[in-house]
Amino acid sequence: MTPIENLRSDFPILLRKIYDRYPLVYLDNAATTQKPRCVVEAMTDEYYNVNANVHRGVHFLSQQATDLHEGSRETVRRFLNARSTSEIVFTRGTTESINLVASCFGQAFMKEGDEVIITEMEHHSNIVSWQLLQSRQGIKIRVLPITDEGVLNLDGIGDFFNERTRIVSIAHVSNVLGTVNPVKEIIRIAHAHGVPVLVDGAQSTPHFKVDVQDLDCDFFAFSGHKIYGPTGIGVLYGKEEWLDRMPPYMGGGEMIKTVSFEKTTFNDLPYKFEAGTPDYVASTGLAKALEYVSSVGLDAIEAHEKDLTAYAMQRLMEVPGMKIYGPQDVTIHDAVLSFQVGNIHHLDMGTLLDRLGIAVRTGHHCAEPLMHRLGVEGTCRASFALYNTREEIDALVAGIRRIQTMF
Numbered sequence: 001m002t003p004i005e006n007l008r009s010d011f012p013i014l015l016r017k018i019y020d021r022y023p024l025v026y027l028d029n030a031a032t033t034q035k036p037r038c039v040v041e042a043m044t045d046e047y048y049n050v051n052a053n054v055h056r057g058v059h060f061l062s063q064q065a066t067d068l069h070e071g072s073r074e075t076v077r078r079f080l081n082a083r084s085t086s087e088i089v090f091t092r093g094t095t096e097s098i099n100l101v102a103s104c105f106g107q108a109f110m111k112e113g114d115e116v117i118i119t120e121m122e123h124h125s126n127i128v129s130w131q132l133l134q135s136r137q138g139i140k141i142r143v144l145p146i147t148d149e150g151v152l153n154l155d156g157i158g159d160f161f162n163e164r165t166r167i168v169s170i171a172h173v174s175n176v177l178g179t180v181n182p183v184k185e186i187i188r189i190a191h192a193h194g195v196p197v198l199v200d201g202a203q204s205t206p207h208f209k210v211d212v213q214d215l216d217c218d219f220f221a222f223s224g225h226k227i228y229g230p231t232g233i234g235v236l237y238g239k240e241e242w243l244d245r246m247p248p249y250m251g252g253g254e255m256i257k258t259v260s261f262e263k264t265t266f267n268d269l270p271y272k273f274e275a276g277t278p279d280y281v282a283s284t285g286l287a288k289a290l291e292y293v294s295s296v297g298l299d300a301i302e303a304h305e306k307d308l309t310a311y312a313m314q315r316l317m318e319v320p321g322m323k324i325y326g327p328q329d330v331t332i333h334d335a336v337l338s339f340q341v342g343n344i345h346h347l348d349m350g351t352l353l354d355r356l357g358i359a360v361r362t363g364h365h366c367a368e369p370l371m372h373r374l375g376v377e378g379t380c381r382a383s384f385a386l387y388n389t390r391e392e393i394d395a396l397v398a399g400i401r402r403i404q405t406m407f
């Protein structure tokens with residue numbers, strides 16, 4: 001196995017000079033990761049040599065493309081340790097996966113006054129999807145609070161469940177605080193109340209091993225582009241017992257068995273939820289990315305990123321006026337660091353870091369309610385991937401110190 005330090009050469013973009021001058025220091029991985037050569041090559045190869053629509057043709061290319069697409073589904077199944085490929089629905093990403101559950105689970109199992117439990121640290125996709133259901137069906141959204149340290153306090157969680165609670169929908173890892181939520185424990189508690197759980201895994205799958213059977217979650221969502229795969233593809237894992245009883249999300253080709261003007265019958269799982277031509281080239285890219293991550297080893301990635309996170313926390317705290325959000329304990333703080341330096345506006349900080357070739361994200365990070373809870377308008381956020389190095393963190397700290405002297 002290649003040592004993790006030698007993997008940078010798999011990512012051609014990391015050689016870029018920003019403004020023709022500065023080596024790229026890419027610390028915006030929570031927004032999207034860079035792509036290894038093998039992912040781009042697999043997709044190019046498919047377009048050049050295989051391209052045909054899947055599940056429809058009797059011809060050679062269509063069958064080959066179908067085999068690739070369904071093989072990718074099996075790769076995803078293995079990656080998540082799902083029981084069956086029937087439980088793996090391809091979507092456009094985490095956002096679509098969550099919307100699918102809110103819409104279809106909501107239609108099947110929720111009536112006016114029924115409740116969903118989310119948390120104060122959710123991404124907009126896990127808030128607004130439920131608000132849309134609220135405006136359509138009059139459901140209620142209950143919000144689990146976080147502590148000042150940015151973690152969930154499970155002591156009072158029992159009070160959030162009642163006879164109207166229908167589902168819990170929570171982030172595995174916060175994209176702002178880096179908090180790793182105790183989802184296994186939350187799932188255990190929810191199940192004790194007879195309530196299923198959707199886990200938003202957008203920020204967990206790239207960083208540590210996820211086993212949906214071990215978690216016993218009912219739904220799990222993630223995006224390809226955050227785990228070194230292409231944009232435009234993601235996954236919804238769902239237990240068959242739930243997916244079977246939910247209505248389709250969209251109507252169209254692929255999701256039907258028979259259609260007449262009087263009556264349509266729907267396809268088996270997972271195709272019932274996959275209307276229209278799927279992004280079969282992106283599914284190949286996603287499978288390649290998951291194979292790449294698995295060959296590096298998620299344990300090795302986790303150890304490397306934990307080292308980076310601990311090192312970054314320690315180095316950033318040397319900067320006068322530094323405030324880091326989220327838990328101090330790196331065992332529950334994943335590869336995302338949101339920070340604020342004195343009264344330097346996060347946008348100024350991000351813009352000036354960019355002038356040094358350092359890419360971070362600034363703003364509310366699609367988590368405005370969390371910003372309100374933290375009492376800020378936005379933060380600066382550095383987030384790490386397997387190819388980042390301690391030297392890049394040194395460059396970040398040096399950049400921040402240089403900017404500080406300008407204010």
Ligand code: C6P
Nearest residue numbers: 030031093094095123125175202223366
């Ligand atoms: N967060 C970030 O910079 P999509 O856009 O569908 O791939 O993922 C949505 C999403 C859902 N949940 C969490 C926890 C997320 O972090 C994200 C995406 C990016 O933080 C873009 S806003």
